[in-house]
Amino acid sequence: MxxxxxxxxxxxxxxxxxxxxxxxxxxxxxxxxxxxxxxxxxxxxxxxxxxxxxxxxxxxxxxxxxxxxxxPAVAATAAPSAAVTFVDVPASAATVAWSWxxxxxxxxxxxxxxxxxxxxxxxxxxxxxxxxSRALPHDDVRLETLCARRAHALGLRRSPRLAVSAEVDSPQVVGLLRPTILLPLDDTFGDEERxxxxxxxxxxxxxxxxxxxxxxxxxxxxxxxxxxxxxxxxxxxxxxxxxxxxxxxxxxxxxxxxxxxxxxxxxxxxxxxxxxxxxxxxxxxxxxxxxxxxxxxxxxxxxxxxxxxxxxxxxxxxxxxxxAADQQMNTAPLPSAAPADTPAPAPAARPAPAAAPAVAMIVDKQSMPSPPATPPTPPTPPTPATPATPAAPAAPAALVAPAPPAVPPAPPAPSLSHSRTTYTTIDDHGPSRFQNIEDKTGYITIANEDGRWELRDPAYVNRIHAIYKEAFKAVPAEPRGMDRKREEDLDRQQSALNDQMHKLAERQVALAAQASDPQRATDRAAYSAGQAAISREQAEIGRQMAAIGQVRAEQGRHQAEWGQQQAEAARRANEKVEAVIAEARRNHALARVD
Incomplete structure (x- = not known):
């Protein structure tokens, strides 16, 4: 309301x-x-x-x-810091009573x-x-003919109905769908005037x-x-x-x-x-x-x-x-280091998001649980250096599977607890719009560069609480496709593939060492067969790691969409909360604190 x-x-x-x-x-x-x-x-x-x-x-x-x-704001690799203050909201805040x-x-x-x-x-x-309805039909045929002729001259497809009434003093037209021209009953006009x-x-x-x-x-x-x-x-x-x-x-x-x-x-x-x-x-x-x-x-x-x-x-x-004119925020992607022996580059990192506007965001902790943390991807062990091979048996280059793409980080969300609300203030437009709001045992304190105020009216606090609760009701509790068990399985598969890749690298080093030892006779056919077997196993491992990378990339896309939904819900709620704070200021509900 x-x-x-x-x-x-x-x-x-x-x-x-x-x-x-x-x-x-x-x-x-x-x-x-x-x-x-x-x-x-x-x-x-x-x-x-x-x-x-x-x-x-x-x-x-x-x-x-x-x-x-x-x-334009300077792009950063880390999210901007935000001052978070926990405000205790009473249990009755869930029921908003509209005050007159x-x-x-x-x-x-x-x-x-x-x-x-x-x-x-x-x-x-x-x-x-x-x-x-009480008007009488006009019975003058000459006037009816004159009206029809003039209506045709003006481009009307149908002539209005003529009627006379004792309740009108001058000619007038009435009716939206079927216009009627009412003429006074005691008409004293001449033919030209009529x-x-x-x-x-x-x-x-x-x-x-x-x-x-x-x-x-x-x-x-x-x-x-x-x-x-x-x-x-x-x-x-x-x-x-x-x-x-x-x-x-x-x-x-x-x-x-x-x-x-x-x-x-x-x-x-x-x-x-x-x-x-x-x-x-x-x-x-x-x-x-x-x-x-x-x-x-x-x-x-x-x-x-x-x-x-x-x-x-x-x-x-x-x-x-x-x-103000829109300012496009273009940030260069972070360079990714590729292994010396691998021509396939790793996917570029996502650019840092633009700084959030200076708004206050209240999130209902009971209506939106915290998202599950994305488990870190186990690092790929470095491939040991391949020793120099003799000139006679040309050893093929060791194949190293590409590193899986990095999973985008989950959007920041407040840690949730029972009957508490997080009020976050983010400032990126200078000190003129910065304000910090915190709760002091039942009332809210608002502070900015102009001073400090207290808001003790429970109606405004309840309205703000209800606004954010309604805004985040439509946002799912976690990104689509997020399953902790599936994440654990992917981590185990990734770790097993890394171990297999490490063992293949050790076999490749041992095979190259045998080929480079002049005291030992080397069978070129056996050496080539061993290298070919290692290459096939490495290619299979690389295919499996690429499949895991695609799954993680899809999860990252779902997580990014979920973050956008959260940001849009927060933006809509912030607009309403700003109006509530402005109303409280207009109604002198804010008491200045020296």
Missing amino acids: DTVIETLLSRLAAASLQTVLFAAFIWALCRLMPSLSAATRSWMWWLVGAQMVLGLCIPGSIDLPLLPAPA SWTGLLLAAWAVLVSVQVAIGLVRWRRLAGVV EMALMHELAHVRRGDLLLGGVPALARTLFFFHPVAHVAVREYALCREAACDALAVDRGRLAPGTYGRLLLRLGVAPHPHHALPGASPTFRILKRRLDMLGQSQDARPRVITTLLVASLALAAALHWRVV
Whole structure:
């Protein structure tokens, strides 16, 4: 529950901040480019509402590596040292009791107010649906024909239904799936004014304003506390009406002055929710509509306007975050010494892993047992030097089986015990981010370069304990394919093969000594047969040792995958723990220790 609260609040804050910047950019663009058409302006203000909704729904952000990269860490052959402090956690820490903090109360109040607005919207929608159901069908055939002809001119495949109602003061269009144009019952408009009013409402249907208008309305409902949300909805509604005015004048081939007199005739009337009337809600909006009607249309090429709106859509729909550039850590492999008599090189050692980030890692000792230690590979005894052979019988070079590949070391894991938790602090980004946390008989002490603090609230300790317990629950207790009995069998086979190789080397030395003794007659055929037998046995031993090396290499791969799973689980848990510590600091749950 606390994680959900932190996630929602962080998304609300991030979307609110980005909306301020984006709305300021839209406002400046509209002021600097007065020739932009009303349709383009309406799309740009619509994107402000879309950005707010997407900012709350999209889980992540896109990182822009614009900041300078941090200094690369120097590769080392050993893992970085870490300060480990054991913290005694009481047995009740397994059960986490969610406490009502100020963040929880804030989110609860937000949810209640949003629910109230949704309930009010549903009531208004049902009221408007009742108005539509009580409306009477329009029986003027001339007006029906005119509406169908104008709808076809605007590119609509089907003409909206016409109806009259005594509950509306001006023409308005309602309905998402089946639009209906409601006309007032006491209609006193002339034929030309009625045609212009129909063109305005048909323009709403052509643009899809009934459906698109739900996005800014949803943004205002979710971000009711944000002034920019209300400004965006107001500006979008104004530009939407102005765009329909311009479309009606353009497609209907009407004079702007004549259409302006219609707007004055419609006057000012409150806007019903979930409907798009032709009248203006305030005198200020009416004045701005008349001003925008008198302005010239967008004279810029349509391609530029399309590219502008597309660029703004990309900037609004996605959340960007400026981060430091990634630094590739390239470490040279350690050179491996090969025997002088063997052309096959030993596999290169793995490069040292990069330094871990400066984070605090808590591991539940009861949920993750320690991994079994990898038994060391018995060293291969050195091959004795072969004495010089006589020139007559050319002795073949002694064959030495290649050394088995080294098994990668197991990832470091804390030694586990009952009812204890290890808190590890690793610092590789300088002293500014270093902090050490330890337990002092029931409370946690946090220390860094700024001082020391104590955290005595058991709710935070229980939450941190539960976070790491949940994070490491999905990680297996030991790498796949690890079997102690199998490891012991491999060790015995390796040791036996080493002994056989040592005995073959002794036989080869003795055979060479006999061949080099001038006092003893040497049978070249017997010498060659002995060397060939030794070579065959050495080749067989080398094949068996290579098979053992492949098995150990496969085990090393499984162990590396297991280490990556542990690292990923720790990374996810660290992000949540950092949020808990930050919340404790914001709620003044940390007491400074002098």
